[in-house]
Amino acid sequence: MLLNAIWTILVLVLSHLGHAIPHYSNTSFNPAQHAALDPCDGINASPVLYHTxxxxxxxxxxxxNYRNGFCEGWIGATSKRIALPSARLVGTIFTRAQEVPFPLSECHSPMECTLTHDDTASWNWGIGFQGKLKLAFKVGISGGYGETYGMSDGHSWKFTPEPHECGYFSFIPVKKTTCGPFTEADESWWSGFYDPKTHVDFCVDQVWKVGDKDDGVVIFVKINCID
Structure with a gap:
């Protein structure tokens, strides 16, 4: 009886682990492990999820510049407005983003569920800036602003679901959220820039990458086909 209980627990653990495959993951859950490194450059250290x-x-x-209340230096004249950001007040945080199902990956018992390296999942969160805001965040804030779309490659993975069980493969990306103010001013031909104004706490999301791969995990989402 004891051996049967141990075997049952082992099967449950393996079943759980088999449904969350790390995919190009470069994130960490140990804040102390990378304390002396730069967590936001995507090269020398891994960011800690949900840590600000x-x-x-x-x-x-x-x-x-805390003395005059404006960003230092001016960049990128756009029409008659310019913008420059910084990262004051609010910081940077890495979190799990909305799941992205792999197209046509639905399957059910008794058929075999498969995913290959050629399968891809793409998304577009539909969030973005135009004009001076896009220029400002792209150049200045906490390492730069990235577009909110991406694509994940699949993994070689197959298994047979339990009776009355069905589901689909999905990708959960990691996103980087950065917040901060930007300063804008009118441009005149006789005096350069004048009447600067600072707007605070603008936040943008971007896909977090490991090399040229979008970071995240591939999972299989189980659904009870009877209900």
Whole structure:
């Protein structure tokens, strides 16, 4: 009886592990492990999910001048408005994004469920900035602004679901959210820029990548076909 109980527990553990395959993962759940490294460069350290990084940990490319209340330096004249961001007040955080199902991956018992390296899942969160806002965040805030779309490659994976069980393969990407103010001003031909105004707490999401791959995990979502 004891051996049967141990075997049952082992089967349950293996079944659970088999339904969440790490996929190009470069994130960490140990804040102390990468404390001395740069967690926001995507090269030398892995970010900790759901941990808010401040300006010292994830420094912006452009610095906010606390004395005059504006961003230092001016960039990218766009028509008659210019913008420059910094990362004051709010920081950077890495979280799981909305799941992205692999197309045509639905399957049910007794057929075999399969996923291959050639299968892809793509998405577009539909969030973005135009004009001066896009320019500002792309150049200045905490390492740059990335578009909110991406694509994940599949894994070689197959198994047979239990009776009356069905589901689909899905990808859960990791996203990077950065927040901070930006300064804009009118441009005149006789005096350069004047009447600057600072707008605070603008946040943008971007896909977090490991090399040229979108970071995240591939999972199989089980559904009870009877209900």
């Amino acid at each position: 990084y401040g300006e010292p940990e994830c420094p912006p490319n452009r610095i906010f």
